[in-house]
Amino acid sequence: MSKFFDEALEESRLSRAAVRVRHVILGICFCLTLGAMGYVFVKIDRELDRSASVNSDNVTWTLAQIEVDALKLQRAVILASERPSDPAALDDLRLAFDIFYSRFNILSRSDQLRSLPVTSSLREELWSQGAFFERVTPLIDGDDATLGAAVPALRVEMDTITDRVREQVVGSLQTLMEAGDSRRTELRRSLQVFASASLGLLGLMAALSLVIILQNRAQSRRSETTERAIHNLRATIESSLDALIIADVHGQITDCNGAAEALFGRSRDEVRRVRFAQLLGRDGHDDPLASLHHMIRSNAPELQDGRLQMAASRADGGRVPVEVALAEAKGASGEPMFIAFIRDISERIEREESLRKARNDALKGEEAKSRFLAVMSHEMRTPLNGLIAATELLQSSTDLDQRQSWLSEIVLSCGWAALDQVNNVLELTRLGSEQSASYQVTDFSPVQVIRDLMLQNHPHAAKRGNILQFEEPETPVAKVSAPRQLFLRVLYNLIGNAIKFTDAGSVTVRLATDLRDGGSRLHLTVSVIDTGIGIAEGDLERIFHNFETLDASYARMREGTGLGLGIAKLSAEAMGGTIRVSSALGKGSTFTFDVTLPVAVEAPAHARDDAPLAEDEVPALNILVVEDNPINSLLLTEMLRLRGHTVTTAADGVEAVEHAAAIAFDMILTDISMPRMDGLEATRIIRREGLCRTIPIIGVTANASPDKMPEFLGAGMTDVLVKPITRAALVAVIANYARGTARTRQRPAPAPDVAVPVINADVFSETLEEMGRDFVERIADRLLHETESVIIQLEDLGSVGSFADAGKAAHKTAGAAAAIGLSGLHSALASYERAANECDATAASSALDDIRRILPRTVAELRDKGLALALSRAAAE
The missing domain is CATH 1.20.120.160 (HPT domain)
Incomplete structure (x- = not known):
């Protein structure tokens, strides 16, 4: 480990030496730059002065020559006028004119003279159409007689021209002098700007140099801090309880700390002489370092918080379970190296094994309880089915008076409620979990549910001498859209529990409501108040635990399994509600159920008459029959066609989806279990979009299990027909939905467990x-x-x-x-x-x-x- 830190300290010293070298180089560069800038400035200024002087002299001479040429031409004209018959005088005149003419041609070709008055004004005056040169040139090029005759007039005109030339030359010289002064001023201003920029640049360089010096000082301080941190880190790592080893890219260990010496039972020198694979290993990995490196880079699922469980080999041949974390770094030479942090987890594994054993024992006990509950529930189902079936037969085959009908309705209602409780107990683990969302959502009246529960529990309350009463709200209560099964389960258990623990007293159910969120949600507060034996304050939380009764004597005095309040609490939570309880021993208890539910959407006025049509009122419908069994399909098709309906058949869900997308059917009858795509998936797809997304979809199945119905209806089915399909059942379901209404039938009753005849x-x-x-x-x-x-x-x-x-x-x-x-x-x-x-x-x-x-x-x-x-x-x- 000391080697690793020595390399870091050496790197810090080299860094400070490099900073000092940079300072010297920066000073030299600054001086060289300053000298070069001064030299360039002086050189440019000298050259500009020379250039300005040469150009000015050349232009001045040219302008002076124009005036001289004009005076020479005037003198030649005067001499020619005095000797008009002398050919030599006329030739001198022609020569002087040609020079004057050529001088003006030079003016037109000179960029420096083009903008001067002598060019822009005088040349135009002399050279324009009908002007001096156009008139005189033919005379100059003519014979001597013609030229001699024109000399007197030319002499007069030359006086004017000479004065005009002198005036324009003087003006041009003045303009030239002003332009020269302006250019020199501008050049000097540019040189001043250049000098200022140079000085600014030098200042910036000085500022940067100062910043660099300050940064270097800060870096020096950081280097000192780093050295102290390295020393502290060295002490920390050496005192770490986790072992640490450093290996090069080839797996050769280069250093370790004291904890590694203790873990492997080897001295530091011994550890440095071995390879990584000799100290740490994992089954199925020949090169554990390479494997661990690959797993960390790919974030393999085997890693737990970046660590991998491996086995460490001790010097005495023992194997110790360890947890290894790997980090990749670079040494002072730039070569990659690996740092492994190793923790002995033998004690933790022992604790986990102990906890796992305890958990398995607890799960076995819970499994035994669940098996007992399932067996008990299935055993209860048979007599309940018989009770319900016998009661229905009694109502349908016997003429009952009013009181007998009332009592038989109570028996039937209680039987259904008991069967629901048995089924709900089987789904106890489902409550409070994500699966609670699969419960069927229907529109129902909370008031009517409570009224039905009061009717069901009235005989039970009367048997114990209790008065059962319901305090309804004064204002009408809207229907809600929620899992009615959960709402019913909560109140059924709360009311039944209150009756069971009250003798010769009263049980009052009080309902309070208030609308929220602009009337879209209804808050329900249902209080179940009894005058029973009460509950001690210390037991108020315990009563909601499953299979929990307060004490042995209490359990013997009051029958029960301890499931009622637990199921009520889980059902309430599955709806997003809560249950509160307040009680005092000997004075009674109050259980309050609070829940906020969506208000059911009212059907349009024209659709409120949802009574099913009579059989002779049912119109001819276009019906899609989806059935994979040809016999079933043929039988159902014939039954429908005999009643005047148009029938299209499909062999599975895939064909059903295709037909429903192309044809606007009035109703769909579909089997549940089919190849390629079952009826549930087909229903979900049809409900998403298309021509048939709003029509009634009736499921046809031989599986009438109550726990399957929420799944069928949750997939989007309007109703479910249970095989065998009788004529009455088929006619009833078509009449029920012929208006396009979407009412939900009660769940079909499971068939009683009696001997099944060969033929129905x-x-x-x-x-x-x-x-x-x-x-x-x-x-x-x-x-x-x-x-x-x-x-x-x-x-x-x-x-x-x-x-x-x-x-x-x-x-x-x-x-x-x-x-x-x-x-x-x-x-x-x-x-x-x-x-x-x-x-x-x-x-x-x-x-x-x-x-x-x-x-x-x-x-x-x-x-x-x-x-x-x-x-x-x-x-x-």
Whole structure:
């Protein structure tokens, strides 16, 4: 470890030496720059003066020559006028004119003279059309006689021209002098700006130099601080409880701390002589350093907070579980190196193992409790189904007076409530979790729910001598849109609990409401007040725990499992509400349920009459039937067409979605379980968009389990028909939704656990009446042949463990059997489907034996009913 810190200190010293070298170089550069700038300034100033002087002299001479040439021409004209017949005088005149003419040509070609008055004004005067040069040039180029005759007039004109030339030359010289002075002034100003900029640049360089010096001093202070920090860090790492080792890129260990010496049982020199892989290892990794580096870079899921569990090898041959974190760095030479932080986790693993064992023991106890609860609930389901079925038969087959009807309604209502409680207990773990959102949301009246609960609990309260009363709000209470099942479960448990712990007293249910969020949400406060035995303050929290009763004597005196209040609390929380309790021993208790629910949207006035139509009032509808079983599809299609409806068929959910996107149907009847895409997924897709997103979608299934209904309705189905589909049920559901209303039926009652007949006489007779004997014979014969094939298919699939495919095959045939009333065959196939879905090979084998036994019995009874069947020998036997 000292080597690592020595390298860092050496690097700090080298850094300070480099700073001093930079200072010297910066000073030299500053001096050189200043000298170069002064030299350039003087040189430029001298050259500008020289250039200005040369140009000025040349222009002045040219202007002076113009006046001299004009005077020479005037003198030549005067001499020619005195000797008009002398050819020599005339030739001198021509020469003087040519020089004067050429001088003006030079003016036009000179950039320096172009803007002067002598060029811009005088030249134009002399050279313009009809001016001096245009008039005189022909005379100069003519003969001597003509020129001699024109000399007197030319002499007069030259006087004027000479004066004009002198005036323009003087003016041009003055202009030239002013321009020269202006240029020199501008040049000197530019030089001054240049000098100022140079001085500013020098000042900036000086400021930068000062900043650099200050930064260097700060860096020196930081270097000193770094040295102190390095010394402190060295002491910290050496005193660290975690082991630390440093390795190069090849896995050779270069240094370590004292904790590493203790962990590996080796001295520092011994550790430096070995490789990383010799000290740390992991099963399946030949090079643990490279593997760990790769995992850290790829953020592998094996890492826990950037650490990986490995095994450390001690000098005595022992193996210690450790947790390793790896960091990559660079040494003073720039080569990569790896720093591994190693922690001994043997004690932590022992603690985790102890906690894991305790958790497993607790889970086993919870599992045993859950199994007991499930068995108890299933055992209760059978007598409850019998009670409900017997009561319904009593109401439908016996003439009851008013009081008997009232009592039978109470029995039936209590039976349904008890069955709901049994089903809810089975879903206890679902409450309070994310799955609570799957409960069906319906529109219901809170007041009516409480009234029904008061009616159900009235006999129980009267038996214990209690007065049961409901204090309703004075103003009407709007309907709410929420999971009615959860709301009912909360109040059912609170009211039942109050009655159970009150004798010869009173139980009062008080409802208070207020609208919130502009009337879109309704806040409900339901208080259940009893005058019972009360609860001690220390037990107010404990009473909401599942399977919790207050004490042994209390439990013996008051029957119960301790689930009621726990279920109520979880149900309330699943709705977003809370339950509060206040109580005093011997004075009674008050349980208050607070919840805020959305107000149900009122249906339009024209749609409020939601009574179903009579059968003869139902209009002809365009209906889509989605069924993968050809027998079911044919049977359902014929039943609908006999009643005047137009029917389109689809073999699975994919075809259903395609048809629904292209045709505006009035209603869709769809099976639940189908290949490629089931009815639930097809319903979800249809509800998203398209022509059929708002029409009634009726599910058709043989699975009438109550716990499945929220899933079906939650997928977007309007209602569910349970196979076998009777004529009355089909007519009722079409009449119910023919107006386009979307009412939700009560969940179908589970069939009572009684012996299933081979043939459902009502369904079979109705099918014969509807379809005719020939049609039924053809369908039954086809179904029985299909069942023979399915038995072979189930044997093959079961032998290889393909229970999923076997369950689908059984489901398909079971639905067809139920459709024409072959209840025994349907029951056996449904039992096989359930066993296959649970991957229970024993139950599936038993159900397959039942299918084999029921098939010949079904054939026999069909023949007894007069059907001519062309069957194989195996089916007939």
